[in-house]
Amino acid sequence: MNDLTQFSAGLSVLEISYIIASVLFILGLKMLSHPLTARRGNFLAAAGMVLAIVATLLLHKQDGNPIGNIGWILAAMAIGTAIGWVIARRVKMTAMPQLVSFFNGMGGAAAALISLMEFPHVNQELMMKSGMANGHVLAILLGLVIGSVSWAGSMIAFGKLDGRIGDLRVKAMKYVNLTILAAIIGFVVYIMTRDVAASAELTHLAVILFIVSVVYGVLFVMPIGGADMPVVISLLNSFTGVAAAMGGFLYSNQAMLTGCILVGSAGTILTILMCRAMNRSLLNVIIGVFGGGGATAVAGAGGTIKEVSVTDAAVLLSYSKKVVIVPGYGLAVAQAQHICHELDKLLEEKGVEVRYAIHPVAGRMPGHMNVLLAEADVPYEQLVESDEVNPDLPNTDVIIVIGANDVVNPAAEDDPSSPIFGMPIVRAREAKNIIVMKRGMGKGYAAIENMLFFNDKTRMLFGDAKSTLQALVNEVKAL
Amino acid sequence: MEGILEFFMANRGTIYMVILSIFLGIEMISHVPAILHTPLMSGANAIHGVVIIGAIIVMGHAETAGAMILGFLAVVLGTLNVVGGFVVTDRMLEMFKKKK
Numbered sequence: 001m002n003d004l005t006q007f008s009a010g011l012s013v014l015e016i017s018y019i020i021a022s023v024l025f026i027l028g029l030k031m032l033s034h035p036l037t038a039r040r041g042n043f044l045a046a047a048g049m050v051l052a053i054v055a056t057l058l059l060h061k062q063d064g065n066p067i068g069n070i071g072w073i074l075a076a077m078a079i080g081t082a083i084g085w086v087i088a089r090r091v092k093m094t095a096m097p098q099l100v101s102f103f104n105g106m107g108g109a110a111a112a113l114i115s116l117m118e119f120p121h122v123n124q125e126l127m128m129k130s131g132m133a134n135g136h137v138l139a140i141l142l143g144l145v146i147g148s149v150s151w152a153g154s155m156i157a158f159g160k161l162d163g164r165i166g167d168l169r170v171k172a173m174k175y176v177n178l179t180i181l182a183a184i185i186g187f188v189v190y191i192m193t194r195d196v197a198a199s200a201e202l203t204h205l206a207v208i209l210f211i212v213s214v215v216y217g218v219l220f221v222m223p224i225g226g227a228d229m230p231v232v233i234s235l236l237n238s239f240t241g242v243a244a245a246m247g248g249f250l251y252s253n254q255a256m257l258t259g260c261i262l263v264g265s266a267g268t269i270l271t272i273l274m275c276r277a278m279n280r281s282l283l284n285v286i287i288g289v290f291g292g293g294g295a296t297a298v299a300g301a302g303g304t305i306k307e308v309s310v311t312d313a314a315v316l317l318s319y320s321k322k323v324v325i326v327p328g329y330g331l332a333v334a335q336a337q338h339i340c341h342e343l344d345k346l347l348e349e350k351g352v353e354v355r356y357a358i359h360p361v362a363g364r365m366p367g368h369m370n371v372l373l374a375e376a377d378v379p380y381e382q383l384v385e386s387d388e389v390n391p392d393l394p395n396t397d398v399i400i401v402i403g404a405n406d407v408v409n410p411a412a413e414d415d416p417s418s419p420i421f422g423m424p425i426v427r428a429r430e431a432k433n434i435i436v437m438k439r440g441m442g443k444g445y446a447a448i449e450n451m452l453f454f455n456d457k458t459r460m461l462f463g464d465a466k467s468t469l470q471a472l473v474n475e476v477k478a479l
Numbered sequence: 480m481e482g483i484l485e486f487f488m489a490n491r492g493t494i495y496m497v498i499l500s501i502f503l504g505i506e507m508i509s510h511v512p513a514i515l516h517t518p519l520m521s522g523a524n525a526i527h528g529v530v531i532i533g534a535i536i537v538m539g540h541a542e543t544a545g546a547m548i549l550g551f552l553a554v555v556l557g558t559l560n561v562v563g564g565f566v567v568t569d570r571m572l573e574m575f576k577k578k579k
Binding site: 026028033038041045049053066067079080083089091093099100103107110116118129135136237244247252254256257261263269360365385 | 485486487489490493496497500501502503504505507508509510511512515516517518519520521522523524525526527528529530531532533534535536537538539540541546547549550551552553554555556557558559560561562563564565566567568569570571572573574575
């Protein structure tokens with residue numbers, strides 16, 4: 001499959017195109033990691049992709065044959081482009097995490113399909129030399145397993161984030177999952193140790209492996225709760241990277257390899273960073289059952305909840321010097337980011353300094369909140385990370401917590417038995433006054449009680465974030 | 480086993496590259512501000528859409544009707560990944576850019 005043996009101008013141009021594409025991917029990813037260059041970085045990576053695709057279509061040769069079925073390929077690409085473009089343009093910003101998950105699943109599926117199709121065609125020479133136990137078969141099977149798991153897992157993650165699928169939490173799940181995982185590994189070994197003349201004889205086994213992997217992908221994501229979803233998406237993202245890299249191995253295709261390995265490793269480190277921000281270990285996310293059993297310690301320690309009227313809240317805010325807003329997913333769900341920005345503009349006009357404290361895992365993915373607030377035109381400088389805002393909180397007159405819960409829960413600092421103990425939080429309780437906007441007394445995703453709500457300085461404002469904020473804006477205007 | 484070792488020997492250069500790419504990836508992501516995590520994940524998601532090249536190769540050499548159908552599907556899905564990924568990333572970043 002990798003016939004670089006004889007030199008030809010076309011092949012050299014193809015390889016040079018791949019090198020350029022790889023460099024563009026690396027530069028693109030690098031630039032994506034800085035706010036000012038991010039958009040150009042995305043553009044560069046896309047340019048690299050176009051270059052790699054066009055070069056492959058025109059110049060790729062396998063055993064001396066150029067790419068055939070060009071008409072069909074172009075038709076397929078046209079369909080994919082049309083669908084992808086429309087979905088990507090239309091979907092709401094709050095639905096971003098599931099969208100990323102969806103597109104990720106498509107990549108995983110493509111990788112699995114490639115493996116499925118290449119399986120019967122393992123190089124005859126290799127088969128003669130070492131039977132099924134050769135590198136190509138390994139790459140194909142790994143691509144098949146990881147790609148299918150990524151596809152099935154991403155689809156489930158998509159369904160969960162979209163609210164179509166609930167969690168399935170049974171204690172036995174983790175043993176079932178580990179058993180299936182062991183079975184998959186055993187099966188890969190089984191296939192590779194078969195003594196056959198051609199891999200095509202074992203195609204049915206590859207199909208079974210594909211099916212089992214899909215089942216595993218589904219079961220793997222099913223028990224994972226909402227708060228851990230970003231971690232899972234990020235993990236599946238790196239899975240797809242690895243699965244696609246297997247294709248790169250198979251075709252000795254450098255552009256596929258560099259691009260995908262980069263994504264695989266970057267995705268893995270991003271996953272670990274996210275876990276760290278939530279004080280969870282990756283293993284816990286994968287096999288543990290989150291929340292559920294955690295709500296023990298604080299239950300009795302309650303206290304009284306004090307409510308505040310919208311008018312009082314408006315007065316309090318208007319006469320403050322420094323206000324910090326802590327937005328959470330509740331704000332996003334209520335689509336309240338625009339009205340929230342209206343409130344902060346009104347307050348700024350009155351000379352109040354307003355900032356947004358963004359917890360690393362606020363929203364459904366790290367950075368999700370920033371995207372949502374940016375959509376509402378909140379200036380970049382007003383967004384501060386929690387580490388930065390914490391030292392200044394004792395001088396803050398009012399902190400408004402909107403639809404956030406776990407990220408301000410003092411249990412993370414006080415209660416060693418809490419499942420979120422050790423997670424960095426926004427130390428809301430240090431502010432002079434605390435206003436918490438919530439729909440009701442429900443618990444956060446970690447399903448644990450939040451002592452902040454019972455704090456003496458805390459006043460609750462119950463109701464839908466959007467209508468409450470609207471009422472608040474009206475009151476502030478009327479003052 | 481021997482086959483696998485041979486594969487490693489034959490692909491030494493590739494394996495070096497893979498290892499260096501892994502470090503490069505880790506190095507790059509470690510310095511990213513949290514606010515860019517979502518666009519970055521999305522951008523990375525688009526980049527692994529390069530799997531479409533594999534889909535094109537497979538489709539380009541498909542002979543049976545079954546292979547044609549699967550290949551067609553693989554190209555469609557790969558394109559979805561690439562186009563959707565880049566467009567969505569651009570849409571997110573566009574919002575950051577509107578104001579200085």
